Structures are given as C-alpha cells and as structure tokens.
Amino acid sequence: MEGLIMTAQLLLGLSILVGVHEFGHLIAAKAFGMRVEKYSIGFPPKIWGFQYGETEYSFGAIPLGGFVKISGMIDESLDTESMSAEPEEWEFRAKPAWQRLIVMMGGIIVNVITGIIIFVFLVYSNGNSFVPKEELNKHGIVAYELGQEIGLQSGDVILKVNGKDYDRFSDLRSMDVLFADQPTYKVQRGDSVFDLAFPEGFLNKLTDKKYKDRFIAPRFPYEVGQVIAGTAAADGGLKAKDKILTINNEPALYFDQLKEILTSNADSNVVATVKRADNTTETLTFKVSSEGTIGFQPRPLINYQHDEYTFGEAIPIGTTQAFNVVWANIKGLGKIFSGDVAVSKSLSGPIRIAQMFGGTWDWNKFWNMTGLLSMVLAFMNFLPIPALDGGHVVFLTYEIVSGQKPSDKFLENAQKVGMVILLSLMVFAFFNDIVQTIF
Known part of the structure; x- marks a missing residue:
C-alpha cells in the first residue's frame, strides 16, 4: 500500500508540474501567434485526448514528462520534414528571435512562479515551527x-x-x-x-x-505520554506523566539516553527508577522487546517556537525559500564537479523521488515536495543542454547577439546529441535508484 501511495503522489506531482511547464510554452507561443499542434502531459502512446481549435490536448501513457509541439520548431519529435519549405507566418521559425526566446523560457518561468506560489501558501497556512x-x-x-x-x-x-x-x-x-x-x-x-x-x-x-x-x-528531556496497552510498559506499571530517571542505574533523563540503553538491553529485563507526577519515586521492572522498546509514546519536554505570518509577510519568506532550492542545486552541482559529492549520491530518479514523498498521504508534505520539484525542474531545464529549454536559450541568445541564426541542420544534430545525453542520464538515474535502494 505504501508503494502505491508513493507512486500516486509522484505521478500527481509530476503531472501538475509538467502540465504547468508545458502550459508556459503553449501560452507564450499562442500569445505571439504561433500555431501549437499538440499539448501532452506524458509521452506517447496517447491514452486520451481531445481537439480544441488548432491544438490537440492529450495524456500519454508514459507519465514521466510531456511536450508541446509548435509548428516550425525542431524539438524532441525531430519532425524536420516541413522545415525545407518556406516558413509560414504562424511558425516558430518565422518569428523574431526575442519572441522565440520568451517561448522557450515560458516553461521555466511558469515553474518558478508555481514553486513560489506553493511555498508562499505553505508559509502562510502553516507558519514556521522550529527549535530556537x-x-x-x-x-x-x-x-x-x-x-x-x-x-x-x-x-x-x-x-x-x-x-x-x-x-x-x-x-x-x-x-x-x-x-x-x-x-x-x-x-x-x-x-x-x-x-x-x-x-x-x-x-x-x-x-x-x-x-x-x-x-x-x-537533545530533549521527556516524560511518558501514552502508555500502550498490553506492552511491557503497561504491564510494569508505567503511567502517563511519569519521568524515567535511570535504567539499570544508568541515567535516562534524555530520550537518546533511554533509546541507547533499551537498544543495548533488547530481549532483557531492566530495572527503572521512575518519578511519578506527584514527585514520588518508584522502581519498576520491564521486559525490553527485541526492537529495543517497552511500549510508550514519549512527550518531548522542549519548547518549539512557532511563528505565524500574514499573507504579505509570507510572500518574501516563501519566495526566499523557493530560490534557496535553486541556490542549493547550483552549489550542489558545483560540489559534484569538484568531486566533493559523488553523482550516484546526489542524482535521484523516479524511485528515490517517490520515496521522498513518503508512504502516507500528507498534503503539506506533498505540496512541499511539489514546490521543491517545481524549482528543481526550472533549474534543470535551464541547463545549457541541447533538447532542454536551456539549450534552445543558448542558441537563441547567440542569434540575438551575433545576428546569425544557426542552421536547421545544426539544430537538428544538436537536438539528437541532447536527447542522447538526457536518455543516458535517465537510464543512469533509474538504475542508480535501484542500486541505492537495494544497497
């Protein structure tokens, strides 16, 4: 069941992010009068779709991505058959370079906006709890x-x-x-x-x-919270609000001390000195389980600080949190290139991302992960790799600065190289996930 919940959260999160990313390209292209032939969340084969105006909207069977097909653009479909004809006014290639640049940046911009909105609303709705x-x-x-x-x-x-x-x-x-x-x-x-x-x-x-x-x-002191019926704690006479002072004459005032003692005495009897809520002291005996537990929920005696924010206050805080994700990725990439961090430790594929969502459905965690992934997706797409938006941005920036457009043949070959790089990274990430999960 946990696996199904992880998978469902991953697919929902990716569908939202891919949907808004490709919508960013679509809305920018249509704003400049370009014809958008297809808009798909997921890759073919198509499982459902409909035609609205000039555009076919669909869902693909492979949910780890999506695309928009803009007329007159060399993209991942590598459909270059029509490129030999004179460009029509509604084609991508017929538009000024600055308009094409905005279209290619559209997905990244919308992902950044989506990430900021998610973080702002999380800050506004949840506030912030922390240990000062x-x-x-x-x-x-x-x-x-x-x-x-x-x-x-x-x-x-x-x-x-x-x-x-x-x-x-x-x-x-x-x-x-x-x-x-x-x-x-x-x-x-x-x-x-x-x-x-x-x-x-x-x-x-x-x-x-x-x-x-x-x-x-x-580190925190604690007192006994709920005592679980039928466990050693209940059978031994432990009560809510008790404080365990020692176990086998070893200090157990802090929860980490308690865990260490119980773990080292698994499957054994222990003698505990307990301070009751009325300040009396008693000696109790418990049989520790093989997992190193006796059967109660601790209540940490530590004061968390909780800050609430108005919506206006949440905007700069949420925006900062969103861009901190990008900054962390930039620094992390630098650490990879410097050799301080192994690629296998830092590159996560779908399996490990699903594990990050977790096996229980928590909407706060879901939206936090989705906001994080939105910023990561924006950053990754901005990398200057052909077949990614960042690769198109590099070529268009060159065209704007130099006044010379790269040939269609060059763009086609660059797209092929980029796709090989991306597919290799995807295969590596997938098998690395398997290795990291097993070992």
Missing part, C-alpha cells in the same frame, strides 16, 4: 554516527557556525554550512570551548542514504 538556539542550547545536541565522526558528543552545545551566530537548529544543517569550503562548529563541552572542522569528504557521506538522519538532532 536558546532552547537547543539548554540541553545541547544528540550526536549520531556522522556527528561523532567529526568529533561531536551528545550534550555538546554549538555556539557558532562557520564563525557566525545562528538562530535555530535547522541553521546547523543549512546549505551555507554544508556547502562551505571548510565548515566549522564552535563547540562548548563542559568548561571547554573549541572549533570542530568537518573532515574532507564528509558531505559525500552526509548525502548517503544509509546515514539519513544520523548526523545531529536536538
């Missing part, structure tokens, strides 16, 4: 495997990032930190204050799926 620095540093951080690798320990207090102050926990993993040439944390441990530098190649590990969520997290 002051709250985080009451208890410090939890250092998982990757955090320990750079020298962090659970309970460390991070004072500065790259020599600068910060506002919230998410700043510790922001792109300014991860993509810096030499990221550093200023750390307080007890009475000592020192700098920790990220080792070379660390970013490559951080993008590895097996280390997902294994870097750092806010």
Whole structure:
C-alpha cells in the first residue's frame, strides 16, 4: 500500500508540474501567434485526448514528462520534414528571435512562479515551527554516527557556525554550512570551548542514504505520554506523566539516553527508577522487546517556537525559500564537479523521488515536495543542454547577439546529441535508484 501511495503522489506531482511547464510554452507561443499542434502531459502512446481549435490536448501513457509541439520548431519529435519549405507566418521559425526566446523560457518561468506560489501558501497556512538556539542550547545536541565522526558528543552545545551566530537548529544543517569550503562548529563541552572542522569528504557521506538522519538532532528531556496497552510498559506499571530517571542505574533523563540503553538491553529485563507526577519515586521492572522498546509514546519536554505570518509577510519568506532550492542545486552541482559529492549520491530518479514523498498521504508534505520539484525542474531545464529549454536559450541568445541564426541542420544534430545525453542520464538515474535502494 505504501508503494502505491508513493507512486500516486509522484505521478500527481509530476503531472501538475509538467502540465504547468508545458502550459508556459503553449501560452507564450499562442500569445505571439504561433500555431501549437499538440499539448501532452506524458509521452506517447496517447491514452486520451481531445481537439480544441488548432491544438490537440492529450495524456500519454508514459507519465514521466510531456511536450508541446509548435509548428516550425525542431524539438524532441525531430519532425524536420516541413522545415525545407518556406516558413509560414504562424511558425516558430518565422518569428523574431526575442519572441522565440520568451517561448522557450515560458516553461521555466511558469515553474518558478508555481514553486513560489506553493511555498508562499505553505508559509502562510502553516507558519514556521522550529527549535530556537536558546532552547537547543539548554540541553545541547544528540550526536549520531556522522556527528561523532567529526568529533561531536551528545550534550555538546554549538555556539557558532562557520564563525557566525545562528538562530535555530535547522541553521546547523543549512546549505551555507554544508556547502562551505571548510565548515566549522564552535563547540562548548563542559568548561571547554573549541572549533570542530568537518573532515574532507564528509558531505559525500552526509548525502548517503544509509546515514539519513544520523548526523545531529536536538537533545530533549521527556516524560511518558501514552502508555500502550498490553506492552511491557503497561504491564510494569508505567503511567502517563511519569519521568524515567535511570535504567539499570544508568541515567535516562534524555530520550537518546533511554533509546541507547533499551537498544543495548533488547530481549532483557531492566530495572527503572521512575518519578511519578506527584514527585514520588518508584522502581519498576520491564521486559525490553527485541526492537529495543517497552511500549510508550514519549512527550518531548522542549519548547518549539512557532511563528505565524500574514499573507504579505509570507510572500518574501516563501519566495526566499523557493530560490534557496535553486541556490542549493547550483552549489550542489558545483560540489559534484569538484568531486566533493559523488553523482550516484546526489542524482535521484523516479524511485528515490517517490520515496521522498513518503508512504502516507500528507498534503503539506506533498505540496512541499511539489514546490521543491517545481524549482528543481526550472533549474534543470535551464541547463545549457541541447533538447532542454536551456539549450534552445543558448542558441537563441547567440542569434540575438551575433545576428546569425544557426542552421536547421545544426539544430537538428544538436537536438539528437541532447536527447542522447538526457536518455543516458535517465537510464543512469533509474538504475542508480535501484542500486541505492537495494544497497
């Protein structure tokens, strides 16, 4: 069932984004009097469609893309048969270069607008919840495997990032930190204050799926929330609002301490010292499951800050968030070319994108992922690769600057080369997804 939900969210998100992208080309072409022969969400074979005016609108059976066919344009269809005749006034090739440039930019522009709108409405409707620095540093951080690798320990207090102050926990993993040439944390441990530098190649590990969520997290004390009936916690007498002080005489005041102790005592009996809601103390015995649990939901005792925004306030914040996605992709691409990040770790195909949507239907997460993908799609389409919009933009910019139009034969061959590059990337991404998912 989870697989079906992942697939459904991926297909719906891509259909929306491809639809608005191709609509951007279509509306720009029609605005300049060009004839649009076809508009398709998905690639052939066609499964449904209708004719409206001069344009056939359809859905294709292969849902990982779409296209518009504009008369007189050499595109992915490679339909060059009519290009030998004199251009008609309603053809793409008959229009001035600046108009053709706007048509090719139309899809990118609409994807950017779509991404901004989605992020603005998410900010407006949800606000923003976060752990502020002051709250985080009451208890410090939890250092998982990757955090320990750079020298962090659970309970460390991070004072500065790259020599600068910060506002919230998410700043510790922001792109300014991860993509810096030499990221550093200023750390307080007890009475000592020192700098920790990220080792070379660390970013490559951080993008590895097996280390997902294994870097750092806010450390928090907790109390018992819901006790699940029929579990060791219920049978052992644990109650809501209890606070577990120790297990087998080891401190368990923080949830990470509790998890570590329970995991190391899986399938064993443990003795816990518990402080009740009335401040009395009791000793309870529990049988830990093979998964390292006893059967209760923790209630974190940490104060999140929540900010609400008016629609006017949400516009610049949402716009900034949208363009941060593009900036992160630019920096990430630079890290790939510099060798700091492996292509196999950073390039995601349909399988891993579906996994990012998740196996439960959450509209907030769906729209957040769709907004992110809209900005990524705009960025990827702007890359100067023939067969992408960015390739057409390069050739049209050359024509505007030089006054000379590349020959139709050159454009046809460039389109073929671009399609080979894109198909190779798609095949690589698909099989890389399989390898990364299995291993």
